[in-house]
Amino acid sequence: MAEPAPILQLEGLRKRFGGLAVTDDVSLTVAARGIHAVIGPNGAGKTTLIHQISGTLAPDAGRIRFAGRDITTLPLHRRARLGLARSFQITAVLPGFSALENVALAVQSGAGSSFRFCRPAAAEARLNTAALAALAEVGLEHRAAVAAGALSHGEKRQLELAIALALQPRLLLLDEPLAGAGPEETERLIGILRRLKSAYAILLVEHDMQAVFALADRISVLSLGRVIATGTPEAIRADPEVRAAYLGEEE
């Protein structure tokens, strides 16, 4: 059986801040299904990489191909429309919107023109139904009417996931979805991610090593802006260079 085409390809991506190469010739291929984790010690350039993939930062050189299309120069909102959904490291839900409206906004972006001025959007059953479904996917449907600002930290992280799912993404770009979550919340979020990985392609940047090794199908290790290894969790665990660069410092 032939491998399905990869959803995301990074080719020779470079980004420098002053004299520092934060992304140094990064090439990466993300498969159309499953979780591909990117790990690395602090300052390895993970967040900078996420910014370049999502479109909030332009690379100095290299190309980004998404679903067979060159998206290197497209801005964030255009990439979102193509199905590249990202969650934020620092939770960025809309605090004044209800949880449902947060998700409905994302649904709206894929459901025809938003230059409609008369009909109340909150009464559009089509948007609400899809939004509720996305909330249900992350187990948050019972909190639909609550203002997002009033949700617990863990619930906000779930809401971030629901918003991303509502875009009907072809790739989920998750920037430390477990950051700041308590043990119980982490458990719940890992359960959700495990369920999602059979249906979506996910690029996961995460600090929680236990979670990464439990969830990921493939792992790439970033160190000083370079990809030093890519492989299955077992292969990464056994890789001596990785142990030296990263895992070693914790043991």
Added chain:
Amino acid sequence: MERLRAAALPLLILGLLAAAPFIGFGAGHELTLLARAMILGMAALGLWLLVGGAGLVSLGHAALLGVGAYAVVVMDAAGITEAAIVAPSAIGAAALFALLTGAVAIRTTGVHFIMITLAFGQMGFFTAASLAVYGGDDGYTLYGRTTLGGARWLEDRLAFHYLCLGLLAATLLACRALLASRFGRVLRATRENPLRAAAVGFNPYPYRLVAYTIAGGIAGLAGALLANATEFVAPSFLAWQRSGDLLFMVILGGLGSPQGALLGALAMVLVEEWLSHLTEHWRLVFGPLLILAVLFLRGGLEGLPAQLRRRRDG
């Protein structure tokens, strides 16, 4: 209950304005004052769409009002007074001015947006002052009020009062509908977090620009009414002080909902009038009063009932 509460305040205000001529405010100068308050209320509603709705603080809104007023002047000088032509022209001219200046201004946000709108406003002011054909600095006295189907019924104070009231109510309803629509939802999202809006596929720019243009159209209509109310138009209509007044009305009234703008405009015009009758040095009282209002009315006048409820409930 919540819906009822949201509707109660604007209904009360509009009801009072409707009854005003019959409960002791029917004299000429009182109707003139109320007309002024309602017209500025309309302009403030448009500005509210930007400040409260889109999070864009503009300090050039009076210029849009002035463009509407000068549209009436240009028509008047050309001998055109028919409302069916004058009103759309005033709305269109102000909306076009908003579209063109907004296309540049909206590339910026925050303080830069304030400065650019201020600069465009002052450009409008000096342009108006240099229009010698239309009176330049001295302003222009209209030959007469705008006519409707050839009839001169806008000369009638009561008719004009209810025209202003009707348009004010319509503007309020339109603003509320706009805010609740798909467009309004995107606009509110870009105010709360532009990055989030972009991450779900919405480029803030076109939504903000359309909102700015709509606010311009509303200001244009208000400007045409203001020209009719005073039967005189001067460059001071466009001055940045008036932009400041409008912005203050919006903030005083409260950014939480559009009726705040309505409330703020009425309160400001009426308190200003009342104080100026009490003492010659009314500005000495008015200034501190405004400062206190901003300090202690967090949700503005519009948020006052909720603030009192919270205090009562501890």
